Amino acid sequence: MTDHCPDGALLLAFAEGRATSEEARRLEAHAAECPRCAVEIEALRHLIDALRTAESGRPAATSGASVAPGISGRADGSCGCGFDAWAFLDGSLDGDARLAFEMHAAGCALCREELSDLMAARRQDAPVVADGAVTAVFERLRRERSRVVFRISEGALQFVEGWIESAANFVARTGFEVREPAFAGVRSDEPPVTLHWESEGGYMFDCELTSGPAGSELVGRVLREGAPATDVSVALRGTSEPRGPESVDSAGRFGPWHLAEGASELRFEALRLATGSLAVTLEIGADAAVPDENDRSGA
Amino acid sequence: MTGTSERDLLARKLVKRLVGGDEAAWEEFVTRYRRLIFSAIHRVNERYGAGWDAIQMEELFSDSLYKLLRHDARSLAAWEGRCRLETWIYRIVRNVCIDRLRRVTRRGEVHEVDEERPDPARQESGAKGRSELIDLRLSLEQAIDDVLDPREALAVRLIYFEGHTYRDVADAIDMTVGAVSGMVYRALSKLREVGGIARERQEGTR
Numbered sequence: 149m150t151d152h153c154p155d156g157a158l159l160l161a162f163a164e165g166r167a168t169s170e171e172a173r174r175l176e177a178h179a180a181e182c183p184r185c186a187v188e189i190e191a192l193r194h195l196i197d198a199l200r201t202a203e204s205g206r207p208a209a210t211s212g213a214s215v216a217p218g219i220s221g222r223a224d225g226s227c228g229c230g231f232d233a234w235a236f237l238d239g240s241l242d243g244d245a246r247l248a249f250e251m252h253a254a255g256c257a258l259c260r261e262e263l264s265d266l267m268a269a270r271r272q273d274a275p276v277v278a279d280g281a282v283t284a285v286f287e288r289l290r291r292e293r294s295r296v297v298f299r300i301s302e303g304a305l306q307f308v309e310g311w312i313e314s315a316a317n318f319v320a321r322t323g324f325e326v327r328e329p330a331f332a333g334v335r336s337d338e339p340p341v342t343l344h345w346e347s348e349g350g351y352m353f354d355c356e357l358t359s360g361p362a363g364s365e366l367v368g369r370v371l372r373e374g375a376p377a378t379d380v381s382v383a384l385r386g387t388s389e390p391r392g393p394e395s396v397d398s399a400g401r402f403g404p405w406h407l408a409e410g411a412s413e414l415r416f417e418a419l420r421l422a423t424g425s426l427a428v429t430l431e432i433g434a435d436a437a438v439p440d441e442n443d444r445s446g447a
Numbered sequence: 448m449t450g451t452s453e454r455d456l457l458a459r460k461l462v463k464r465l466v467g468g469d470e471a472a473w474e475e476f477v478t479r480y481r482r483l484i485f486s487a488i489h490r491v492n493e494r495y496g497a498g499w500d501a502i503q504m505e506e507l508f509s510d511s512l513y514k515l516l517r518h519d520a521r522s523l524a525a526w527e528g529r530c531r532l533e534t535w536i537y538r539i540v541r542n543v544c545i546d547r548l549r550r551v552t553r554r555g556e557v558h559e560v561d562e563e564r565p566d567p568a569r570q571e572s573g574a575k576g577r578s579e580l581i582d583l584r585l586s587l588e589q590a591i592d593d594v595l596d597p598r599e600a601l602a603v604r605l606i607y608f609e610g611h612t613y614r615d616v617a618d619a620i621d622m623t624v625g626a627v628s629g630m631v632y633r634a635l636s637k638l639r640e641v642g643g644i645a646r647e648r649q650e651g652t653r
Binding site: 155156157158159160166191195196198199200202226230232233234235236239246250253254260261263265266267268269271274276278285286288289 | 470
């Protein structure tokens with residue numbers, strides 16, 4: 149190339165088809181006279197073609213036992229570096245922090261992915277979802293506001309073990325005998341897990357643990373014959389390990405739900421997501437508040 | 448222009464209202480972040496060849512928004528301000544999408560998705576197999592790591608592997624489009640010098 153040759157940025161723009169029509173006309177004329185620039189443009193085109201072709205060489209997310217490398221990372225979705233791509237994009241990082249992020253993102257596929265996706269989200273032509281989808285979510289949220297909720301997504305086995313233990317608790321606390329315990333459809337890692345048992349006291353208990361797109365859900369009911377004149381409460385006590393930004397630390401009690409005097413059926417439901425494991429104890433008793441062990445010992 | 452601290456303050460106030468059960472804040476949240484949420488879903492779909500159609504992506508949007516707002520926005524309440532709220536939201540949405548992808552993988556719906564994935568090289572020559580594409584990608588990734596400085600490497604990957612425009616990249620790394628173009632030209636020159644990649648490619652396609 150000579151002093152009269154276009155600079156590299158313009159050659160690149162031409163090779164990529166980004167040059168204006170006027171620039172393109174001048175470059176074509178120049179390349180016809182300048183073999184070095186013609187070769188340079190051709191070489192750039194081949195390299196660009198290789199790069200763009202290689203884009204589709206990303207390991208597929210849906211191939212093999214594990215998902216693509218970029219999908220890995222911590223449970224909170226970050227690589228753990230502490231950098232914040234949005235802060236980088238909105239210009240709130242100072243010079244040193246910007247440089248540090250650039251250096252990190254150049255070598256970190258997960259942060260680069262995050263940066264790239266957030267760049268796309270900031271574009272004016274980013275896709276927009278229809279209003280109907282938003283409205284439907286709002287309606288669902290309103291319906292569920294009164295629900296007692298908790299989370300489980302893994303550890304179905306622990307859940308069942310906890311449940312079996314709860315049956316023993318029930319017997320010990322109430323004096324009822326479990327007449328016909330039946331653990332139907334229990335599998336260690338594949339919900340739904342269902343449980344059904346009946347007691348001498350005329351109580352029948354059903355529950356089902358399912359795992360769907362929104363997470364795991366526990367739905368249960370307590371039935372009793374003859375609508376006896378006593379109050380009964382149902383409560384869940386769960387412990388779980390938090391996992392991810394959507395998770396909460398929880399070691400708590402859910403309920404109690406009250407089966408009022410004269411009523412014969414109580415339904416309850418609970419929903420929770422993304423915990424590492426869960427152990428649940430269910431208690432049914434005449435005590436309205438389903439007291440702790442210490443409370444009961446004093447009764 | 449709204450300053451960083453003011454933006455943070457607004458975000459914190461909004462989250463506080465959501466956590467406090469203020470339904471009016473739902474609308475405000477959606478107005479601010481629906482584009483971010485939906486865009487993140489599109490990006491996962493494109494990047495990992497998930498093959499989701501418009502209806503599935505709307506479902507994922509619903510799942511994501513529901514996850515963000517349910518139980519008085521518990522997932523947002525866990526935001527401690529160590530990153531921007533936008534980054535936090537993005538990560539949650541991405542996790543929703545990745546969970547969906549993993550479920551599909553476990554169910555063995557893999558090949559159907561892969562078969563539907565556009566393959567430019569196949570369209571171009573009909574001869575390049577997927578393993579060759581992966582090899583090409585790996586050799587280019589290695590060359591990028593070996594010879595480019597971090598900013599050059601970032602720009603090249605964002606433009607050629609992530610499909611961003613020079614304007615996008617210029618805005619992101621706070622340079623002019625011309626400066627990015629010059630930098631990328633220098634980066635490509637370095638890549639050509641080390642690997643003869645263009646030459647190999649040229650010979651391979653003849």
